[in-house]
Amino acid sequence: MNPPAERGCNERVSTRAGRSARAQRRPRPALRSPVPARRGGAPRQPFPSVPAPAPQPSPAERRRVLMAAAGLLALLLALPGAPSPGARWTLPPPSNVRHSVDVRHCQLTVRWDPPKPGINHTCALSYETVVWTDGKDDNSREYDVKRSRSVTVDLGKEIVFGVRTECDKIENVHGDLFNITLQQKGLPGTGAINISCIWHNEQYITCSWKAGVNATQNSYNLFYGYVDQPGVQQCTNFSRDRNNFRCTFSYAKSQGTSMLRIVFEGNSEDVRPVCVSGKKFPVKLHPPSIVNISKDSNGVFLKWSKPADRKNLVYGIEIKDTATNSLENDTSDDQTSKSIGLKPNTRHTLRVRVKPKENSESIWSDWSEEAIWDDRETSDNTFNILLYIFIPFCVAVLTIILLVYLKRIKLLILPKIPDPGQVLKKMFEDQSEELQKQSTYDPVKDEQIHSLMLLEPTGNEV
Structure with missing residues (x-):
């Protein structure tokens, strides 16, 4: 038991502490402005009241809060299947991954087993698979609970198959990708x-x-x-x-x-x-054929046939000026005829090609045969017609003349050379005949006698 002096001192201290505590709990009145209101005017606005500061927790209370948070964190870490804070929970990869390739069907089949060791039963496993072809992922990702996948691949290129585990019950919890680089048959650089x-x-x-x-x-x-x-x-x-x-x-x-x-x-x-x-x-259609070309008010009206019994076609038209060798291109959407403006008094050639409109990978067909349109002056056409007629006529006349006078012309160009053997033979034959005649000639026997009468003049002739 405390002495009286000490008890009195303690009572005074406790009394002061109680009064100070009651003073702190008592609300303070709002502060008034020390400046009086102006004469004949509105009073001045008072200064805003300053709120009392919130009571700060004591160091002991802070320690208790930190210890409670640490205990809760330790409890969470002790739970099975819970990730550590600030770190990503990495699931183990699938085990016993194996694959096979069917070359004729361009098919890759991959199978695997669940990861080892197993995961808590609260995590439902699923698998994400992806195929990279020459480093590109062409929308080949799949998510499934099955432990196998068959996919068609482009053999001859670099093929990488990836698989990893995921947990459906916990968001953003998955493992690292387990990649398989496909080892293909044959030597590099020998494929088509x-x-x-x-x-x-x-x-x-x-x-x-x-x-x-x-x-x-x-x-x-x-x-x-x-x-x-x-x-x-x-x-x-x-x-x-x-x-x-x-x-x-x-x-x-x-x-x-x-x-x-x-x-x-x-x-x-x-x-x-x-x-x-x-x-x-890509689709390549057969070329169309030009059916008719005629003159109209705009230039010419070109008509062609459809190469196939289908719609949604686009046609390309090429117009060539033969005088300047200049080319113009035009198109027609799903129409087999078109009016085309041409330069007057000029010779043009036109041809058509086609391709499907809906298929972006389609290519143009071959060009059709050329159609010629020539609207130059009539005199030029008349001259050409006469020239086309005159040239064959001249050729025919010259042919007839050559056939008639061919023998004479041949003798003039190539004269006949006599055969020396025949000339000598004929000469010797003529000489032998003359010698035979001279050997058998008798001038007395062959002499002919004629009578001769001699008349003397009498002088009485006139």
Whole structure:
């Protein structure tokens, strides 16, 4: 028990502390302005009241709050399957990842098992898969709970398959990608290059390619099939010109909804197979033919035939001025005739080509045969007509003259040279005949006698 003096001192201290505490709890009146109001005017506005400062927690209270937060954090860290704060929770990758390749079908199949060790049962596992082709991801990402995936790939290019685990119950919780770089058959640089496939008139496809830069004297075979069908066919309409190859196979318009896969294989295991799949091939239609060209008020009216029984076509028209060799191009959307303005008194040639409008990968057809339009002056045309008639007439007359006088002309140009043997023979024959005549000649026997009468004049003749 405290002495009386100390008890009195303590009572005074506690009394002062109680009064100070009551004074702190008592609200303070608002401060008034020390400046009186102006005469005849409005009173001055008082200074705004200053709020009392909020009571600050004591150091002991702060320590208690920090200890409670640390205990809660330790409890969270002790829970199974909970990520540490400030760090990303990385799930283990799938285990026993294996793959296989079906070359003829351009198909890659990858299978895997769940990660080891397993994850808490509260995390439902799913898998994200992706395929990179030459470093590009062409919308190939998939999310599924299955532990396998089959995908059509372009063999001959760099193929990387990636898979990682994800947790559906916890947001943004997943593992790192487990990547597989596909090891392909054959030697690098031996596969087909510069591949170009064109769908002609939506009836047949022609593919052309060249041998790889590291290929030797090996040949290639082309196999084709549909992505959604298991069958594979070999292209037999095959041709080769040194290192240039070409093959054509049927592919009708009714089959155009099915995606093709085309495989270029070598006749040796050293040649790396190349796949082209899952793409639309450019369409090249047959060229149209010009039906009629006639004069109208604008210039000429050109009409051509439609190359195929289809719509949404665009036509290209080429107009050439033969005098200046200048070219003009025009288009016509799904119309088989058009009025075209031309320069008067000039010779022009016109031709037409076509391509489908809806397919951006389509290419122009070959040009049609040229149609000639010549509206130069009539005198020039008359002269040309007369010239065309006169030249054949002159040729005919000269031919007749040559046929009639051919023998005489031939003798004049090539005179006949006598045969020396015949001349000498004839000369000797003539001489022998004269000698025979002289040897048998008798002048007395052959002399003829004639009577002669001699008359003497009498003088009485007149």
